Amino acid sequence: MHNFSCMISPETFIQDFRDLRRKSPQCGSWARASENCDYGDIMVVSKDSYMCFNSGNCQNAYYCEDSRQMTDCCDCTFCEGCELCYECVDCDNCYDCNYSQDCSNCRSTDFSYGCKRCKNCFGSVDLRDKEYCMFNEQLTKEEYEKRLNDFDYASASIRDAAFAKVEALKLEMPRMYTHQLDNENCTGDYVYHSKNCHICFDTRHTEDSGYIIQANLDMGTKDSWDCGPIPTGMDLCYDVGYAHYLFNCHHLYFCGNLKECNWCTDCFESANLFGCVFLKNFDKGYHILNEEVSEEDFKRLVPRIEEVLKNNGIYDIWDLINKEVPAQPVIEARDMKRICLLCESDFVLVNDEVKFLDEHKQVWPMYCPPCRASHRINLRNRRDLYKRKCDCCKETLITTFPENCEGLVYCFNCYMDEIK
Ligand SMILES: [Zn+2]
Numbered sequence: 001m002h003n004f005s006c007m008i009s010p011e012t013f014i015q016d017f018r019d020l021r022r023k024s025p026q027c028g029s030w031a032r033a034s035e036n037c038d039y040g041d042i043m044v045v046s047k048d049s050y051m052c053f054n055s056g057n058c059q060n061a062y063y064c065e066d067s068r069q070m071t072d073c074c075d076c077t078f079c080e081g082c083e084l085c086y087e088c089v090d091c092d093n094c095y096d097c098n099y100s101q102d103c104s105n106c107r108s109t110d111f112s113y114g115c116k117r118c119k120n121c122f123g124s125v126d127l128r129d130k131e132y133c134m135f136n137e138q139l140t141k142e143e144y145e146k147r148l149n150d151f152d153y154a155s156a157s158i159r160d161a162a163f164a165k166v167e168a169l170k171l172e173m174p175r176m177y178t179h180q181l182d183n184e185n186c187t188g189d190y191v192y193h194s195k196n197c198h199i200c201f202d203t204r205h206t207e208d209s210g211y212i213i214q215a216n217l218d219m220g221t222k223d224s225w226d227c228g229p230i231p232t233g234m235d236l237c238y239d240v241g242y243a244h245y246l247f248n249c250h251h252l253y254f255c256g257n258l259k260e261c262n263w264c265t266d267c268f269e270s271a272n273l274f275g276c277v278f279l280k281n282f283d284k285g286y287h288i289l290n291e292e293v294s295e296e297d298f299k300r301l302v303p304r305i306e307e308v309l310k311n312n313g314i315y316d317i318w319d320l321i322n323k324e325v326p327a328q329p330v331i332e333a334r335d336m337k338r339i340c341l342l343c344e345s346d347f348v349l350v351n352d353e354v355k356f357l358d359e360h361k362q363v364w365p366m367y368c369p370p371c372r373a374s375h376r377i378n379l380r381n382r383r384d385l386y387k388r389k390c391d392c393c394k395e396t397l398i399t400t401f402p403e404n405c406e407g408l409v410y411c412f413n414c415y416m417d418e419i420k
């Protein structure tokens with residue numbers, strides 16, 4: 001039987017949490033299981049990639065963002081499984097394609113939009129299983145090769161003319177109302193292999209969830225709301241950004257492999273944490289503000305702290321980190337029709353969402369979905385890179401933290417070594 005003398009005061013929780021964060025190092029750049037990917041951030045299982053962000057399983061990728069399984073690609077965004085591609089957006093399983101968008105399973109298809117399973121096409125829109133088409137016109141192999149040969153890729157004005165022709169072609173073709181594939185009962189855009197998703201964007205392999213954004217890495221999300229960017233392998237989670245493999249967690253930023261954790265940042269491989277920062281391997285016992293407390297104290301204090309958060313207008317993890325307190329407390333209305341406290345636009349709660357929130361004992365949102373999403377996105381630095389030293393080992397770091405920023409910034413190895 002442990003005997004803990006509990007010094008935690010709910011009244012000072014917000015300031016105590018912020019003090020903890022100020023003392024804790026932040027990770028200068030995150031490259032997990034990756035090699036030679038120093039210039040960039042949030043890279044997993046990747047190799048020899050430069051200036052890539054939020055991407056995984058990449059090799060020889062340059063300036064690629066929010067993409068996965070990219071090999072020898074450059075300047076691609078929201079792509080998956082591409083090789084030798086350049087300047088592509090939302091393409092998947094393409095090979096040797098340039099300046100194309102929304103194409104899948106294409107080969108050597110340039111300046112094209114919405115094409116599937118095409119080969120050797122150029123400037124074409126919405127074609128299926130075609131070869132040797134130029135601006136949707138079927139040509140012979142010889143004619144196609146001759147015209148392609150005459151096309152000067154190096155000339156900006158010739159490229160612009162090709163784009164303009166494609167834009168005109170796009171207007172002639174009916175456009176699909178949403179980008180979805182292999183889904184059941186989903187709303188949003190760019191949602192794939194998913195089921196019962198409410199207003200999700202750039203999301204794959206996700207089920208029974210709402211307001212999930214940028215779920216592009218290994219796994220999606222189940223029974224979760226307001227998660228992302230980069231939610232990977234989450235179950236029963238709420239208000240979580242930049243995190244992976246979580247079960248029943250709420251209000252987290254930059255965390256991984258957690259169970260039953262709330263209001264934390266920089267915590268890994270742990271369980272039953274509340275308001276903790278920079279902890280790893282704390283999967284035994286109960287912790288508040290990095291201090292071990294008895295289960296009894298934990299259960300007594302958590303509802304009191306949550307009351308304090310609510311009374312100070314702390315509604316999400318961004319608020320806990322950044323919001324000026326005390327803020328004017330807002331009476332918690334139980335109306336489905338609401339007005340965002342931040343941008344004052346109207347928004348509506350849906351039944352599944354309310355059911356989830358009540359089951360998870362969460363305050364109904366005070367901010368509209370786009371404001372909630374930008375709060376989570378804005379927890380991270382902008383994608384500007386600086387050269388600075390790791391505050392621990394003095395190794396040179398390429399990081400989104402400028403040299404003169406507040407607090408400690410460590411390289412991935414020092415960060416993971418020092419965290420305990
Ligand atoms: Zn809003």
Ligand SMILES: [Zn+2]
Binds near residue numbers: 395413
């Ligand atoms: Zn270091």
